[in-house]
Amino acid sequence: MISCSEMRRLPLHAIAHSRAGDKGNVSNVSLVAYRPEAYKFLATNVTADKVHKLYAHLGASGVTRYDLPLLSAFNFVIDDVLDGGVNASRSIDRHGKTLSYILLGRFIIDMPIDLIPDSSPYLDPDFRWQTY
Amino acid sequence: MTERVFIAGGAGFSGDRFDAAVPLVEHLANCDGPRYLIFEVLAERTIALAQITKTKDPDAGYSPYLEAYLRPVLEQIKMHHIKVVSNMGAANPLAAAKHINKLAGELGLPPFRIAVLSGDDLSSYVDEQTLLEAPTMEGNQLSGRDLKAANVYLGGDAVANALAMNVDFVLVGRTTDSALVLGPLLHEFGWANDDWDKLAAGTICGHLLECGAQVTGAYFADPGFKDVPALVDVGFPVAEVYESGDFIITKPEQTGGCVTSATVTEQLLYEMHDPTCYVVPDVCADVSGLYLAEDGIDRILVRGIKGSPRPEQLKATVCVDGGFMAEAELSYAGMNSLARAKLAADIVLERMQKSGFNGEIRRDIIGAFSVLDGGDASASQANNLPFDGDYRVRLSLISADQKTAQTLCDELQHLYCSGPAAGGGYRSSVTPQMASASILLNRTLIEPHIAVEVVDR
Known part of the structure; x- marks a missing residue:
């Protein structure tokens, strides 16, 4: 049970992966659990509202979450987040292809460590991101 | 009756790897059944840029990389009876067809029979004011601006009709990307145009192939966390499709990359909004019941796709x-x-x-x-x-x-x-x-203008 598991504060990057796609001024950002056991934890915690806050500074006007339990995945559809879309944006990344790493890197949460894949560097006690 | 159809995805965007199709063609040569190679090279605005090029030079306006993609594989395509379906025709598929047969001549090959699909270019049969004044799906205003291009997304049924002309190649301008795959499946299996579950399965198969190596481990690597072997030689995808609509996504042996549930899931959701309603001209696809199963190394079986009736309106992109x-x-x-x-x-x-x-x-x-x-x-x-x-x-x-x-x-x-x-x-x-901007048009306005011309020299 989750209650028995040690918790650690980490970004979603530790337990899920993602890809962003664009259509007009709308970005869709998927969230796919590495381990099916993480699906319930993500479903409870990664709400559309919380995701909206992460993208609000880019102009996001709304977020819809679609659940795909058979694939241990979610699809977040984020409106008005691409500065007008690929033909209007002044961003270097006009498609918003990099935006998946906002969800993976900036959603930081206490998570049970047994949801992290066994091979993950996050489980290595010496793991640190390179810093100055 | 055809048991399985093999379809390979040789390019996922306008500037994809030029040598990607070489291992695909070798792989297809050893497949027992109808074989197809698709090249998806046409982004939303690429066709508008091509339209501008065409107005300056009536013999241009198709993919500038046509030769780069086809020269390495054209002889093998001929030898192994591999059919090619591509949108590299862009704004001028007819000129592209002539270029292909010129290239065939240079390589000492007899000419190909090439079907050229038209009807996507709205500027040839809808007046400019109607296009500029139609309400846009994004809510922005286009009227008063200079129209550059307007193309409606044609479906798999139009591609299948072109294949019915007993051709080696089908060149299109604007279709949905997935239609490049659904078309061959409709042609080979003869699926009814209201067999929604199968049309949806063929559409999702196309959706998974249309971005090339994005389903076979490319656009996926995150070193240390999501490692992908030999990305330098990443293999592009091959689908083995059954008449039932079930299909396997795989890649040629001895290529880099990987096909796993994770790579397929990421690509499945790429550019998708509501997973219960992925709309294309032929059908609305529902992947909420889709499930994946491993079928050996680098082989993922995809099943459980459902469909519902096609939309009455077709989407068009208007560029100003x-x-x-x-x-x-x-x-x-x-x-x-x-x-x-x-x-x-x-x-x-x-x-x-x-x-x-x-x-x-x-x-x-x-x-x-x-x-x-x-x-x-x-x-x-x-x-x-x-x-x-x-x-x-x-x-x-x-x-x-x-x-x-x-x-x-x-x-x-x-x-x-x-x-x-x-x-x-x-x-x-x-x-x-x-x-x-995107606009919606009744299909009854479009369908009478869809036509196929065959180029055979």
């Missing part, structure tokens, strides 16, 4: 003149470089304001706050960044006139001698833009 975009960059590095970069940007913003410009200027400082932050320093970690770094100021705007765009570039360039200490590596560009 969109002004000019300025982009200008300058680097600052070493001690206190972030402060010097911010000062540089502030100077240019103030000078633009003083010159009377009151529009929006996007400010990035690459290395500190950029693509994830919308050029907004407050949203990022910028305050915690090291003072000793390697930062690049980037300023950008879009304006109706070219002069304003050029002024922004000039103002940043002036900082070479008139800005903070040690700015270097100035680069800039001013590029004409295309604005676009």
